[in-house]
Amino acid sequence: MLLFFILGLFVHFVFFGSIFDIYFTSPLVHGMTPQFTPLPPPAKRLVLFVADGLRADTLYELDENGNSRAPFIRNIIMHEGSWGLSHTRVPTESRPGHVALIAGFYEDVSAVAKGWKENPVEFDSLINESKYTWSWGSPDILTMFAKGAYGDHVFTYTYDADSEDFGAHDVTKLDTWVFDKVKEFFHAARNNQSLFSKLNEEKIVFFLHLLGIDTNGHAHRPSSREYKDNIKLVDAGMKEMVSILEHFYGNDGKTAFIFTSDHGMTDWGSHGAGHPSETLTPFVTWGAGIKYPQKVSAQKFDDAFLKEWRLESWKRQDIHQADIAPLMASLIGVPFPLNSVGILPVDYLNNTDLFKAESMFTNAIQILEQFKVKMTQKKEVTLPFLFIPFKFQVIQDFVTLLLTVPPSYFVGYLLVFILGIEILVLSFFYRYMLTAGLLAFAGWPFITQLWTRAKSISLSWIFFSLLLAAFPLMPVVGRKPDIFLVMGAGLLVLLLSLCVLTSLIKRKDSFINEELLLHLFQMLSVVLSMCVTYSTHSSLRKKQGLPLLNQIISWLILAFSLVLPLLSPTSLFERLFSILLSLMSTYILLSTGYEALFPLVLSCLMFVWIQVEQETLQQRGISCKQKVTSVRFTCSTDITQFRQLYLDDVRRAFFLVFFLVTAFFGTGNIASVNSFDLASVYCFLTVFSPFMMGALMMWKILIPFVLVMCAFEAVQLTTQLSSKSLFLMVLVISDIMALHFFFLVKDYGSWLDIGTSISHYVIVMSMTIVLVFLNGLAHLLTTKKLRLCGKPKSHLI
Numbered sequence: 001m002l003l004f005f006i007l008g009l010f011v012h013f014v015f016f017g018s019i020f021d022i023y024f025t026s027p028l029v030h031g032m033t034p035q036f037t038p039l040p041p042p043a044k045r046l047v048l049f050v051a052d053g054l055r056a057d058t059l060y061e062l063d064e065n066g067n068s069r070a071p072f073i074r075n076i077i078m079h080e081g082s083w084g085l086s087h088t089r090v091p092t093e094s095r096p097g098h099v100a101l102i103a104g105f106y107e108d109v110s111a112v113a114k115g116w117k118e119n120p121v122e123f124d125s126l127i128n129e130s131k132y133t134w135s136w137g138s139p140d141i142l143t144m145f146a147k148g149a150y151g152d153h154v155f156t157y158t159y160d161a162d163s164e165d166f167g168a169h170d171v172t173k174l175d176t177w178v179f180d181k182v183k184e185f186f187h188a189a190r191n192n193q194s195l196f197s198k199l200n201e202e203k204i205v206f207f208l209h210l211l212g213i214d215t216n217g218h219a220h221r222p223s224s225r226e227y228k229d230n231i232k233l234v235d236a237g238m239k240e241m242v243s244i245l246e247h248f249y250g251n252d253g254k255t256a257f258i259f260t261s262d263h264g265m266t267d268w269g270s271h272g273a274g275h276p277s278e279t280l281t282p283f284v285t286w287g288a289g290i291k292y293p294q295k296v297s298a299q300k301f302d303d304a305f306l307k308e309w310r311l312e313s314w315k316r317q318d319i320h321q322a323d324i325a326p327l328m329a330s331l332i333g334v335p336f337p338l339n340s341v342g343i344l345p346v347d348y349l350n351n352t353d354l355f356k357a358e359s360m361f362t363n364a365i366q367i368l369e370q371f372k373v374k375m376t377q378k379k380e381v382t383l384p385f386l387f388i389p390f391k392f393q394v395i396q397d398f399v400t401l402l403l404t405v406p407p408s409y410f411v412g413y414l415l416v417f418i419l420g421i422e423i424l425v426l427s428f429f430y431r432y433m434l435t436a437g438l439l440a441f442a443g444w445p446f447i448t449q450l451w452t453r454a455k456s457i458s459l460s461w462i463f464f465s466l467l468l469a470a471f472p473l474m475p476v477v478g479r480k481p482d483i484f485l486v487m488g489a490g491l492l493v494l495l496l497s498l499c500v501l502t503s504l505i506k507r508k509d510s511f512i513n514e515e516l517l518l519h520l521f522q523m524l525s526v527v528l529s530m531c532v533t534y535s536t537h538s539s540l541r542k543k544q545g546l547p548l549l550n551q552i553i554s555w556l557i558l559a560f561s562l563v564l565p566l567l568s569p570t571s572l573f574e575r576l577f578s579i580l581l582s583l584m585s586t587y588i589l590l591s592t593g594y595e596a597l598f599p600l601v602l603s604c605l606m607f608v609w610i611q612v613e614q615e616t617l618q619q620r621g622i623s624c625k626q627k628v629t630s631v632r633f634t635c636s637t638d639i640t641q642f643r644q645l646y647l648d649d650v651r652r653a654f655f656l657v658f659f660l661v662t663a664f665f666g667t668g669n670i671a672s673v674n675s676f677d678l679a680s681v682y683c684f685l686t687v688f689s690p691f692m693m694g695a696l697m698m699w700k701i702l703i704p705f706v707l708v709m710c711a712f713e714a715v716q717l718t719t720q721l722s723s724k725s726l727f728l729m730v731l732v733i734s735d736i737m738a739l740h741f742f743f744l745v746k747d748y749g750s751w752l753d754i755g756t757s758i759s760h761y762v763i764v765m766s767m768t769i770v771l772v773f774l775n776g777l778a779h780l781l782t783t784k785k786l787r788l789c790g791k792p793k794s795h796l797i
């Protein structure tokens with residue numbers, strides 16, 4: 001329990017700390033190579049209108065008289081360009097919105113520490129990639145992009161911050177100021193040779209930031225006359241701007257236009273959160289390189305906007321805010337902003353398929369660049385052995401595995417799988433659910449070919465499953481001490497080992513003396529532990545205390561129990577039996593009642609399990625032989641070459657988890673562990689020593705686990721299952737269980753209820769870690785070979 005808890009705590013600290021590493025550090029990287037499409041772009045220049053704080057519905061809807069508030073924009077939608085909704089993300093604030101629009105990535109969360117006022121790291125943007133950009137509007141927004149831009153190719157024209165007074169008489173002058181300045185600008189350009197030549201360059205951007213609507217919305221709410229009238233004003237202003245520009249460039253058809261807003265606004269005049277009124281903004285684009293309006297008969301959208309706005313017959317194409325940046329870049333042929341994660345919305349493009357394909361390819365390369373840089377950086381700051389790139393080799397296996405299974409089988413399997421997991425989850429609360437699970441296990445050979453192929457194995461499987469099923473029905477350990485049951489368990493072990501001994505002698509002509517000796521020695525230790533347990537308990541009953549000799553023998557048995565199996569031959573059966581004998585002699589010393597029988601029955605079932613799994617694999621091997629010629633591979637004993645995953649492996653992983661849960665809850669539950677039945681450790685010490693007692697109790701709990709894991713080691717070996725894919729499957733199973741317990745964590749009721757619910761969660765969460773530890777221990781116990789006389793022996797199992 002203590003180990004579970006420490007491991008669980010550790011994992012949770014790591015998880016907790018990871019939040020900061022994952023969420024609150026800047027995701028931006030630097031050092032990518034700029035990527036652009038090697039084809040001539042459709043536009044020479046781009047005009048970007050951003051109506052700050054304009055929500056989509058107020059723009060698109062018709063007023064009470066059935067007229068549009070923005071006749072110019074509506075005319076564009078119907079006759080000139082493409083339109084849709086731009087979906088923005090939280091926080092719906094001006095800065096993050098503009099960053100998504102112009103730089104193509106969603107807000108750098110580490111900016112939360114700076115109150116979203118300033119981006120803590122520099123980033124690349126469309127404006128920086130342009131040849132020249134002229135921008136007009138609020139100083140808050142424009143300086144942000146001018147600051148990040150390298151070289152003096154970004155020109156900003158801003159009013160002073162004091163003009164943004166919410167109480168000012170008429171805030172539409174924030175917009176008229178911009179329109180007036182642009183008018184003056186183009187007028188002046190006719191008499192300014194250097195400006196005129198700059199304006200005739202390619203890859204240039206005009207950015208008009210219009211703050212009036214946002215300011216009016218905050219002051220008067222979006223339903224107000226002021227907000228709506230401001231939209232009219234912006235619409236008329238844009239009409240004038242477009243005509244001035246077209247006139248200036250002699251209608252050369254090389255200008256692309258984009259109209260959108262950074263975020264919307266709630267009915268009560270705020271923004272920042274994720275309500276649709278805040279996240280849905282208009283997006284209208286037209287001009288060079290943009291598709292003309294497409295008439296459609298029916299459009300499928302979850303909302304009823306099209307009908308409300310009477311725009312059903314004009315194709316609506318929604319867009320993610322960050323995708324606008326690559327769209328603008330491709331229109332004027334500049335590299336995609338380096339930090340952009342936007343995906344080029346090709347459906348908006350009026351261009352050749354070649355151009356679209358090239359642009360998409362460039363877009364993919366540009367995003368990949370960031371991953372590569374990030375990976376290199378991560379590699380540099382991570383210790384080499386901790387840097388393991390995620391492999392797709394396991395997941396692919398799993399997917400191909402799923403594809404090979406017919407759907408009806410798949411659904412059936414899924415149902416069984418879900419039912420199995422539910423039984424496991426319920427067994428944490430009701431031990432008898434394990435009995436139900438084991439009864440199902442007993443019935444399992446009948447639904448497979450096992451029953452017809454191997455009757456004796458099936459029968460023993462059924463017998464031991466049923467026997468083990470009795471344990472979860474018994475009372476919690478320690479409630480009813482019965483020393484005779486412990487003795488009975490010892491006698492059964494001795495009987496079993498005698499059978500094994502005779503069969504071994506019979507089978508082997510030249511039975512090596514050393515191994516015979518070892519076996520006898522282990523049997524002797526079982527006898528000794530029986531005697532010690534008996535005499536200790538009777539002496540304690542007579543209140544004579546723990547005899548010193550008993551104590552010494554107990555500790556010696558415990559110490560030898562970990563070494564003796566390592567001396568035994570590594571052939572599968574002998575090694576496993578040796579482990580069982582050693583662990584049983586310790587377990588008997590730690591037992592007070594029926595639980596002494598538990599590891600014995602469990603191991604018997606495990607022995608049968610190994611044979612069952614071999615049988616199922618052979619069945620598959622035979623069926624494989626008829627189909628493909630890969631039998632040698634599946635039957636190969638080369639453990640470095642693991643085979644492909646089968647659906648049976650999912651079942652094997654499930655069996656493992658089930659047996660592990662049974663090993664833990666089979667003889668008691670958490671309550672009994674918490675209550676610390678001290679009678680269990682009387683053979684080792686009688687003075688109160690919490691640490692020693694805790695360690696001994698821990699070992700007692702772990703012994704059934706070790707037995708299961710050793711058996712599974714053998715299963716893994718005989719079925720050539722890779723432990724990596726196994727862990728993935730166990731991880732999935734335990735995570736599904738963890739999710740259950742996560743929702744079952746209680747924050748009310750008694751302390752015991754709350755504590756138990758939390759420890760359930762912790763147990764499942766740490767299951768995989770414990771599994772790694774146990775797997776290591778089992779691997780050591782089963783494969784390590786100590787030599788006493790230095791005689792060379794085979795290491796193969």
Ligand SMILES: [Zn+2]
Nearest residue numbers: 052053094262
């Ligand atoms: Zn804004």
Ligand SMILES: [Zn+2]
Nearest residue numbers: 053214218271
């Ligand atoms: Zn605002």
